[in-house]
Structure formats: structure tokens, C-alpha cells
Amino acid sequence: MNNLEIAKLLRSVAAAYQVNPATSSEPTSxxxxxxxxxxxxxxxxxxxxxxxxxxxxKLREIPGVGNTIADYLDELFKTGKIKHFEExxxxxxxxxxxxxxxxxxxxxxxxxLSRELGITRAHGALEKLIHAAEHGHIRNLEGFGEQLEKEIxxxxxxxxxxxxxxxxxxxxxxxxxxxxxxxxxxxVEKIETLGSLRRRTATVGDIDIxxxxxxxxxxxxxxxAYPKKNxxxxxGDSTSSLLLPGGVQVDLMVQPAQYFGALLQHFTGSKHxxxxxxxxxxxxxxxxxxxxxxxxxxxxxxxNEEAFYKRLGMDWxxxxxxxxxxxxxxxxxxxxxxxxxxxxIKGDLHMHSNFPQETSHDAGTNxxxxxxxxxxxxxxxxxxxxxxxLKSSTSEAKVLDVLxxxxxxxxxxxxxxxxxxxxxxxFNGLEIxxxxxxxxxxxENAFTTLDYAIVSxxxxxxxxxxxxTKRVLEGLAHPKVRIFGHPTGRKLNNxxxxxxxxxxxxxxxxxxxxxxxxxxxxxxxxxxxTLARQAxxxxxxxxxxxxxxxxxxxxxxxxxxxxxxRGWAEKKDVVNTLSLQEFEKILHST
DNA sequence: GCCGTTTTCGGCCCGACTGTTTTCAGTCG
Numbered sequence: 018m019n020n021l022e023i024a025k026l027l028r029s030v031a032a033a034y035q036v037n038p039a040t041s042s043e044p045t046s047x048x049x050x051x052x053x054x055x056x057x058x059x060x061x062x063x064x065x066x067x068x069x070x071x072x073x074x075k076l077r078e079i080p081g082v083g084n085t086i087a088d089y090l091d092e093l094f095k096t097g098k099i100k101h102f103e104e105x106x107x108x109x110x111x112x113x114x115x116x117x118x119x120x121x122x123x124x125x126x127x128x129x130l131s132r133e134l135g136i137t138r139a140h141g142a143l144e145k146l147i148h149a150a151e152h153g154h155i156r157n158l159e160g161f162g163e164q165l166e167k168e169i170x171x172x173x174x175x176x177x178x179x180x181x182x183x184x185x186x187x188x189x190x191x192x193x194x195x196x197x198x199x200x201x202x203x204x205v206e207k208i209e210t211l212g213s214l215r216r217r218t219a220t221v222g223d224i225d226i227x228x229x230x231x232x233x234x235x236x237x238x239x240x241x242a243y244p245k246k247n248x249x250x251x252x253g254d255s256t257s258s259l260l261l262p263g264g265v266q267v268d269l270m271v272q273p274a275q276y277f278g279a280l281l282q283h284f285t286g287s288k289h290x291x292x293x294x295x296x297x298x299x300x301x302x303x304x305x306x307x308x309x310x311x312x313x314x315x316x317x318x319x320x321n322e323e324a325f326y327k328r329l330g331m332d333w334x335x336x337x338x339x340x341x342x343x344x345x346x347x348x349x350x351x352x353x354x355x356x357x358x359x360x361x362i363k364g365d366l367h368m369h370s371n372f373p374q375e376t377s378h379d380a381g382t383n384x385x386x387x388x389x390x391x392x393x394x395x396x397x398x399x400x401x402x403x404x405x406x407l408k409s410s411t412s413e414a415k416v417l418d419v420l421x422x423x424x425x426x427x428x429x430x431x432x433x434x435x436x437x438x439x440x441x442x443x444f445n446g447l448e449i450x451x452x453x454x455x456x457x458x459x460x461e462n463a464f465t466t467l468d469y470a471i472v473s474x475x476x477x478x479x480x481x482x483x484x485x486t487k488r489v490l491e492g493l494a495h496p497k498v499r500i501f502g503h504p505t506g507r508k509l510n511n512x513x514x515x516x517x518x519x520x521x522x523x524x525x526x527x528x529x530x531x532x533x534x535x536x537x538x539x540x541x542x543x544x545x546x547t548l549a550r551q552a553x554x555x556x557x558x559x560x561x562x563x564x565x566x567x568x569x570x571x572x573x574x575x576x577x578x579x580x581x582x583r584g585w586a587e588k589k590d591v592v593n594t595l596s597l598q599e600f601e602k603i604l605h606s607t
Numbered sequence: 608g609c610c611g612t613t614t615t616c617g618g619c620c621c622g623a624c625t626g627t628t629t630t631c632a633g634t635c636g
Contacts, residue, residue, distance in 0.1 A: 045608080048619055052608035083609045121625090123634050160633090164626060212636090223636085253624050268636080270623095283621090288636065295620040300613070306621060 018093065020060050023067055026102065027057035027086070029114045032124035033105045055081035058289075064547040066516075068094060069482075112142035119143070120172045121165075133158055146173055171248060175264045181510040182220035183265060185576055186539040189214065192224045195243065195267055202239040204232035206274050211284040215336045217579035219542040220509055223266040227284045229274040240269045276308050278319030282326075283307035290339035297345060298329060337582040342550075356582040359575050361594040365392065366401035366446065367471055367502060367534065367562030368571075372426065374419045376405035377450060377458065378475060382567045385430055385443070391568045393441050398597040401444035402427060403471050403502075406458045413460045420447070420466040442597055444468040444604070448502060453477040455491030457498075464497045469604055471534070473502035474515060482516040489522060493531050496607060500560055501526070503536040503543040511540065519548060523557045530607055532560040532592050535584075537577030538570075549584025559584075560592050 018026070031053035034046060059081040060067055070076055071094050076087040089099045109128065116127040116136070131137065134154060136145045149155055150170040156163045183191070192210045199205055205228050209215070212225030230236045237257045241249050250258035250266070259267045272280045283291065284307065295305045304311040309318045310328055319325040323333045331348035335356055338344040347353050368388055369381035385402060392400045404423070407416050427445040434441050448471045450458040457472060464470070472492045480488075493501060501522070505514025526533055533552055536543045544552070544559070552559060561577040563570050581591060588594045592603060 049608045051619075055609080081609070085608055121634065125633065160627070162627060168625085225636090251624055256623060258624095284636090286636080288620095291636095292620055299620080304621080307623090 018068070020063055020067055023090070023093075024057040024061040025114070026099075027053050027060065028117075029106060030102050031057070032114065032117060032127070033109055035124035036109070036128045037105065052081065052083075053086075056086050064545065064551075110137040111139040112136045112145075115139050115142040116146060119146070119169065119176050121168055122172075129158065129160075130155070143173055143176070171260075175260065182222055183224075184509055184539045185214075185217065185219055185221060185542065185579070186573070188221035188224055188265075191261065191265060192226065192267075194245075195224065195226060198243060199226070199228065199236075199240065199269075202236055204230045204236045204239075206230055207277055209281060211281060212268075212286060215285050216287060216339055217337050217576075217583060219546065219580065223268055225268045225270070225284055227277070227280050228269065228271045229277040229280070230271055231273050233271045233273075236271050237269065243267075270307065272307065275318040275320060278321045278323075278325040279305070279309045280307050281322050285336050285339060287340050289341035290334075290344070293341040293345055294329070301329070303329070335582065337579065338585065340583075354585050354587050357578060357586050357588050357591050357594060359578045361588045361591070362397070362561065362574060362578070363596060364397045364399040364401070364593045364600065365563050365565070365571060365574065366399075366444065366469075366500065366560060366593060367403050367448065367536070368400065368565040369404050369448075370402050372402070372404055372423050374404060374423065375408050375411060377408050378405045379566065380404060381565065385426060386433075387568050388565070388571070389430060389434065389439075389441055389443065391571050393439050395571065397441060399442040399444060399600060401446045401469065403446040403448040406447055406449045409458060413462070416460055417463050417466070420463050424466040440597075442601075446470055448473060449498075450475050451488060451492030453480075453488065455488040457492060457495060464495070467497055469499040470495065470497045471500040471502040472498050473504075474506045478506055478512065478515050480515070482518055485515045486518040486521055489517060490525055493522075493525060493529070498531065499604060500532050500534050500562075502534045502562075503538070503541050503564070504533055505543050505545060505548070507541065507543050507545070509540045509542065514543065514545075519551060523552055523555050526552075526557050527555060530558075530603070532558045535559055535561045535577045535580045537561065537563045537573040537575075537580075539573065539576065542576060542580050544580065544584075546580050546583035549580055549586060553584050553586050553590050556590075558592050559586055559590055562593075 031050045034050050059079050063079065067090065070079065071090060076082055076090055089101065093099050110131045113127045113131040116122050116130055117124060134149045136142050147170065150166050155161050155166040155169060192214055196208055196210060199208055207229035209227050211227050212223065213221045214224060228236055233255060237252060240257050241252050243259055245261055246259045247262055248260040250260055255271055257269045261267060270280060270284055298305050302312060309316045326333045332351050332353055334344050334348050334353065370385045370388060371381050371383060388400060407419060424445050427443045431443045445467060446469045447467055451472050451474055452458055507514035533544055535549060549559060559581060561574065561581055563573045565571050
């Protein structure tokens with residue numbers, strides 16, 4: 018069972034407790050339900066497989082997993098099932114747990130719909146629900162009505178249409194359009210995109226927007242009239258939600274400007290950060306909400322977030338860190354890291370020009386000189402060209418010949434830049450496949466043409482953790498290799514990354530001056546943020562690259578920086594923040 | 608069921624919105 022399946026199982030158990038009249042009358046039952054949901058949450062967000070943690074006897078290290086759930090998971094991995102779970106879910110129709118995927122349907126509605134509409138089997142449950150709604154079978158159930166039936170029909174269709182989360186850059190663009198529209202209304206005093214978008218997670222669920230205004234009604238009306246909307250989901254006094262084409266949901270929250278600090282804080286999340294923050298505040302007899310901070314029945318207001326956090330005795334916490342992963346404790350000690358910024362970047366070492374060579378994978382569309390001009394505009398001090406290695410069918414002599422030409426071209430460009438008195442240095446690199454056997458897809462004598470190499474995985478993503486780790490370590494061993502490119506090989510919404518023993522990879526990188534790439538491609542953002550955090554903790558050097566295949570991609574650097582910041586990286590952790598002189602030194606040292 | 612810089616017992620974030628009723632339950636973030 019993988020993590021998502023285990024999380025779903027725990028959620029199902031929580032739901033079973035929720036609808037069970039025997040247990041739900043116990044006073045502590047609500048908290049048991051929450052505990053199962055918390056454990057499910059934690060497991061969903063884990064980077065390592067629960068199975069691997071179990072192998073290493075580390076289940077208890079998962080937050081929200083205590084003795085009881087750890088024992089159940091132990092039973093699961095030993096016997097393939099959990100007796101106690103089977104018992105409490107025994108009388109419940111399996112379809113119920115599928116129906117719960119529909120927004121607006123929780124445990125109780127799911128059970129009633131399942132029983133009263135005769136939808137029992139998990140397979141095809143959503144289709145049957147659509148059928149029932151379309152034929153007006155839901156409106157007559159007690160506690161349901163015509164509105165709810167319509168609601169359910171739309172939600173279930175949305176959930177089927179939208180199984181994928183938005184990639185960060187796409188979400189950014191959609192959000193910017195809505196913000197632009199909202200700013201046309203004179204009542205909008207301040208506006209910010211918040212939620213996971215502000216925290217810069219690799220994929221975004223909903224788009225959250227906050228507005229400061231003293232005309233909440235008018236602002237919400239304006240929002241509800243957004244011309245691109247498919248549907249108005251809800252509209253209240255202080256919040257409203259829209260559905261855009263493609264199943265993109267936009268949530269708006271409005272408050273007077275005096276509340277804006279608390280509003281930003283509340284709406285940025287994450288949920289776990291907020292819960293931890295409120296739990297801490299309660300100990301100080303303070304109660305937090307999106308309006309402000311209540312103390313002894315009196316509420317205090319904050320126009321900005323800095324003041325809000327200060328009132329709690331802590332430094333302002335950058336949104337990227339708000340995941341309840343130690344940031345609150347450090348903010349109290351005034352010891353938060355100073356995160357790397359886009360302006361710190363001095364070069365980009367992974368880009369593909371259109372240099373004519375028969376590469377193993379897709380080539381770039383712009384010539385080297387175009388990239389150089391862009392880089393000068395970005396105030397970079399150095400860049401590196403890393404076209405893919407040539408096709409494996411190419412003869413050794415031809416490979417050497419082509420790569421010598423590329424080397425000469427790069428040198429010529431360096432000369433030209435010098436003559437024009439432009440301070441940009443060109444490095445000549447290559448992105449080389451690590452073949453399934455661990456060999457590099459380049460003949461040894463061709464390495465002499467290169468300043469450095471990136472190695473990466475482009476095929477054979479399956480295979481055991483041990484085998485893949487061995488493959489990567491062998492691939493990294495060549496002295497010209499500096500960078501491990503898009504390390505997990507994941508494609509967001511599309512393909513999981515390879516399984517690797519990161520302790521071993523990071524240890525090797527640390528000892529042999531290898532750098533782990535954060536690849537800024539929108540559908541990669543690879544290294545993932547959680548692994549970046551692990552690398553930073555160990556002192557492993559990161560490099561943020563764009564993997565540009567055309568010059569416009571260079572601006573994607575900011576997304577890679579977001580990942581680095583979510584990994585708690587400071588300037589010192591990222592090698593392409595170094596000046597040219599320092600960078601050359603580290604590039605050539607072993 | 609989980610958890611500990613007030614606690615190994617006794618707490619557990621907080622408030623919003625909707626639909627269906629008529630004072631609230633269910634759901635969500």
C-alpha cells in the first residue's frame with residue numbers, strides 16, 4: 018500500500034467513527050476522529066514511503082501517529098489487513114468512502130446517500146450518484162432538497178473533471194488576472210493572493226485572495242460578477258467562492274483594512290501552521306482569528322502581519338516556511354533563516370541552445386548568443402550551456418568532433434563578450450544521461466571538451482531503491498560531473514519520481530563536491546521542497562537552474578527560488594549565488 | 608487517538624457559509 022492509499026484508509030476509519038452511533042456518543046469520539054484525519058494528513062504530505070519508515074522502525078516519527086495507529090500500521094504491513102478497521106467498517110457500504118471525495122459530501126451525507134439510493138459498490142459510485150441527481154432522486158431525501166441536489170451534481174462533475182492540481186506558474190497567472198479585475202473596483206484598498214499560492218507550493222489546490230475594504234458587500238458583488246466564472250459557489254458577508262473553467266476554484270475573503278494583518282495571516286495558512294500558532298497563543302490566553310487577537314474579551318487589530326506576529330512575541334515568518342516544521346519555535350527565538358532571494362542569483366548553469374547536434378532528447382530553440390544577451394539583462398555573471406548528449410548511435414569520432422565545435426563556439430562567444438566589455442562568462446557543459454546500468458552516455462575522450470557536466474535520469478524510472486541509488490552514485494562519480502539534474506525525475510500530475518536513498522546521495526554529494534539541482538521547469542520543480550530542506554540541513558550544496566529550452570524560460574528562475582526558500586535555503590546553500598570568481602573556484606575543485 | 612517550555616492527564620483552532628428548518632447540522636478551509 019502506498020501513502021495515498023494508507024491516508025485514504027485512515028480517512029475512511031475517521032468517517033466510520035463519525036457515522037457510528039455507538040462510538041459517536043462517547044465524549045472523546047470527536048477527537049479520535051480528528052486524530053485519524055490528522056494522521057491521514059501527515060501521511061499524505063510525507064516524502065518517504067510509510068512502508069520504508071516501517072522497515073526502519075520509524076513509524077512513530079510521523080506527526081500524528083502515536084502508539085495505537087503505529088500498531089495498526091504494523092499489523093497492516095505484516096498481515097496485509099487491519100482487523101479492527103475491518104470490524105468498524107464492516108457494516109458500511111464501500112461506496113460511501115468514494116462519495117466523500119465530492120466537495121460538500123462528508124461522512125454523514127455519504128452514508129445516507131449510499132444507503133438510501135442503494136449505491137453500495139465503490140466502483141462506479143460517482144457515476145451512480147450523477148444518475149440519481151439527474152433523475153431527481155436526491156431532492157426527496159429528508160434533509161436534502163432541490164438546491165443540495167443541484168449542488169451535488171455540479172460538485173461531482175467538477176471532481177471528475179479536475180483530478181489534477183494547478184502547477185504553480187499557471188495558478189500564478191490565473192490569480193493575477195483575478196487580482197487585476199478586482200483592482201478595478203474602487204472599494205478595494207489592499208489585495209493579496211494568499212493560501213498555498215503565497216506559500217509557493219509546487220502545486221496549488223485553490224486560489225485564495227484577500228481584500229481590505231470598507232465596502233465588503235460591493236466588493237463581494239463585484240467578485241461574484243467575475244465574467245470568466247463558470248459558477249458562483251457561495252456568497253456570504255465576508256467570503257465568496259467562484260468556480261472558473263477547468264475546475265479552478267477561487268476563494269475571496271474581505272475585511273476592513275484594520276483587520277488586514279490578521280486576515281493575511283489566517284488566509285495564508287498553512288492549516289497546520291495556524292493550528293500550531295493558535296495552540297501556542299492559547300497558552301498565553303490569546304485567541305486568534307482572521308479578525309485579530311482576542312485577549313480577555315477584548316480584540317486587538319493589526320494592519321499588517323509583522324505586527325500580528327510581534328504581538329505573539331515572534332518574528333514575522335516568511336510564508337514559504339509556514340508548514341509547522343519548526344518555524345514557530347525559531348521565530349520565538351528570533352533565529353529564522355535569512356532565505357535566498359531571486360536577486361542573489363548570479364548565473365544559470367542548465368540551458369539548452371539550438372546548437373546543431375543530434376541530441377538524445379529535445380534541443381533548445383534559441384542560439385547561444387540570444388541566451389547571453391538575456392543573461393546580461395538579468396545581471397548574471399555566468400551561464401552554462403548543457404545540451405543533451407548525442408544519440409547513442411553516433412560514432413565516438415563524430416561525438417568528439419561535434420563537441421569540439423560546440424566548445425569553440427562557446428569560446429568565441431566568450432571572446433565577443435569580452436570585446437564588447439560585457440561581464441558575462443560562458444561555461445561549456447553537457448547534460449548527460451545516466452543509463453540504467455549507471456554508465457554515462459558519453460565516451461570518455463569527449464569529457465575533455467567540457468567545463469562541467471550535469472547528469473540526470475531520462476529513462477527507466479522504475480526499479481528498486483537500492484538499484485537506482487547505485488545507478489545514480491555511479492553516474493555522479495566522474496570528476497567532470499558537478500550537478501545532479503532534476504534529481505527525482507518527477508513530472509507533476511504525471512509521474513512519480515524515482516525512489517532513491519537520499520541519505521546516501523546527499524552524503525556522497527557532500528563529500529565529493531557534487532551539487533543537487535533545483536530544476537525550475539513548471540512541471541518538475543525538482544528537487545522537491547521537502548528534500549531540499551533535508552539537503553540544507555545536511556549542508557549539501559544546491560544549484561537552482563531553469564533548464565531553459567528557449568530564452569523566455571529564463572524568467573522561470575523565480576519558481577526554483579520558491580522551492581529553495583521552502584527548503585529553508587539561505588544564500589550560502591546555493592552555489593549559483595557565488596560571484597564568478599568564487600564560482601570558478603568551486604567548479605574546478607574536487 | 609495524540610501529545611507535552613503550565614499537563615503522562617486532560618485538554619484538543621476557530622469561524623464561515625449553505626440548506627433545510629425555525630435553531631441547527633453538515634461541511635469546509
